[in-house]
Structures are given as C-alpha cells and as structure tokens.
Amino acid sequence: xxxxxxxxxxxxxxxxETVTLSCTYDTSExxxxxxxxxxxPSRQMILVIRQEAYKQQNATExxxxxxxxxxAKSFSLKISDSQLGDAAMYFCAYRRFLLNNAGNMxxxxxGTRLMVKP
Amino acid sequence: DAGVTQSPTHLIKTRGQQVTLRCSPKSGHDTVSxxxxxxxxxxxFIFQYYEEEERQxxxxxxxxxxxxxxxxxxxxxxxxxLLGDSALYLCASTLVGATNEKLxxxxxxxxxxx
Numbered sequence: 001x002x003x004x005x006x007x008x009x010x011x012x013x014x015x016x017e018t019v020t021l022s023c024t025y026d027t028s029e030x031x032x033x034x035x036x037x038x039x040x041p042s043r044q045m046i047l048v049i050r051q052e053a054y055k056q057q058n059a060t061e062x063x064x065x066x067x068x069x070x071x072a073k074s075f076s077l078k079i080s081d082s083q084l085g086d087a088a089m090y091f092c093a094y095r096r097f098l099l100n101n102a103g104n105m106x107x108x109x110x111g112t113r114l115m116v117k118p
Numbered sequence: 119d120a121g122v123t124q125s126p127t128h129l130i131k132t133r134g135q136q137v138t139l140r141c142s143p144k145s146g147h148d149t150v151s152x153x154x155x156x157x158x159x160x161x162x163f164i165f166q167y168y169e170e171e172e173r174q175x176x177x178x179x180x181x182x183x184x185x186x187x188x189x190x191x192x193x194x195x196x197x198x199x200l201l202g203d204s205a206l207y208l209c210a211s212t213l214v215g216a217t218n219e220k221l222x223x224x225x226x227x228x229x230x231x232x
Contacts, residue, residue: 004160042225043206043208043225043226043228044223044224044225044226045161045208045210045223046223047220047221050220091160091161093160104149104151104166104212104214104221105151105163105166105174105176106151106153106161106163106221107163108160108161108162109160110158110159110160111158111159111160
C-alpha cells in the first residue's frame with residue numbers, strides 16, 4: 001500500500017518570503033500522480049499543483065513550484081512571495097496512474113499547517 | 119457553474135443512530151468519491167461511485183454504505199454510529215476519462231457523534 005508522510009506539522013513564514021513544505025511517499029509503482037492540496041478554514045480542498053511521475057520537469061503554478069525527486073520519493077512544495085491568503089493546511093497526496101482514471105483514490109499525508117506572519 | 123455541493127453542513131447524532139449525507143457533483147462530472155477527515159488528520163478514502171456502482175473501497179467497515187443516483191448525485195450512509203465516526207466527511211467529483219482530469223471537493227459535512 002502507498003503511504004504519504006509530511007514530517008512538518010506546522011510551518012511559519014514571513015509575508016513576502018519563501019517557504020518549503022516537505023513530503024515523502026512510498027510506492028512500488030513507476031507511474032503515478034502527486035498533488036498538493038490547500039485546505040483553508042472553509043474546509044474545501046483546493047488543488048494547488050499536480051505532478052505526473054513520468055515528467056522529469058518540476059511543475060509550477062505562479063508562485064507555487066515543486067521539487068520532485070523520484071528516486072528519493074520526495075515531493076516538496078515551494079511557495080514564493082508568501083501572502084496572508086496562503087495561510088491554511090497543506091496536504092500532499094498520491095494517486096495511482098490508471099488508463100481511464102477510474103478508481104482515482106487519493107492517499108493523503110497528515111498535513112502541514114502554514115502560518116503567514118504580516 | 120455550481121461546484122460540488124454537500125448537505126447538511128453540520129450534523130449532530132447520538133451513538134447507535136444512523137446518518138445519511140448527500141453530495142451533488144460538479145456539473146458535467148460522473149464520478150463521486152467520499153473521504154473521512156478526522157480532526158488533525160488527512161482525509162481517508164471511503165469509496166467511489168461510478169455508473170451507480172461502488173468501484174473502489176477503502177478500509178472502512180460495512181457500516182459505511184453508499185449510493186449513486188442516475189443524476190450522478192450520491193449519498194453516504196453510516197449505520198450504528200460510533201464516537202469515532204465524528205469527522206468531516208468530504209465528497210469529491212470528477213469526470214472519468216477526461217484529459218488532465220481533476221478532482222473537485224465540496225466543503226464537507228461536519229458530523230459529531232455524542
């Protein structure tokens with residue numbers, strides 16, 4: 001079974017600075033997807049960024065980027081120019097690759113609470 | 119375009135009772151998944167419904183059951199509630215087979231079992 005581990009229960013960053021959230025995972029599969037989700041107090045899980053394991057290039061979405069190290073099974077999230085609105089729980093998640101995407105079960109880590117100081 | 123909607127938003131039940139939670143998927147989506155998120159933890163997969171059938175199930179007892187209707191909406195039923203069933207229940211929808219398919223989540227139902 002796949003497992004996802006987030007070793008940082010809480011992180012803090014000064015507004016406008018950069019922070020990196022860590023995630024490691026365990027799988028025996030070669031094709032899979034990795035995700036970072038943000039969960040603000042509204043409780044809705046919001047997709048931040050997605051990485052396909054077959055792509056060597058790290059995904060980026062505006063101020064958010066990842067460092068995907070497939071051999072090390074590491075998937076960290078870097079948030080640049082942090083904003084007050086970035087404060088939330090962040091979850092790393094894993095999903096198997098399936099041809100028709102059916103059975104798209106996500107395995108989540110335990111989460112990291114990000115606080116942004118003004 | 120409405121996203122994933124869940125009802126009710128909050129619910130209080132007594133141990134031993136039964137509960138039904140409801141989810142309407144995002145417009146155009148045909149697959150619904152349910153997750154349980156205990157306080158301070160990441161969500162855990164309960165099961166997924168596609169074409170009105172349970173397609174995949176996580177490590178949850180038979181007290182947890184579900185249903186998908188022809189309009190793709192879904193219900194999660196929990197029988198014989200235990201204190202440990204207190205959690206946020208999240209529904210997520212997607213369209214099977216779509217390129218670059220994404221999972222959209224609702225805001226959840228907060229269930230408290232007393």
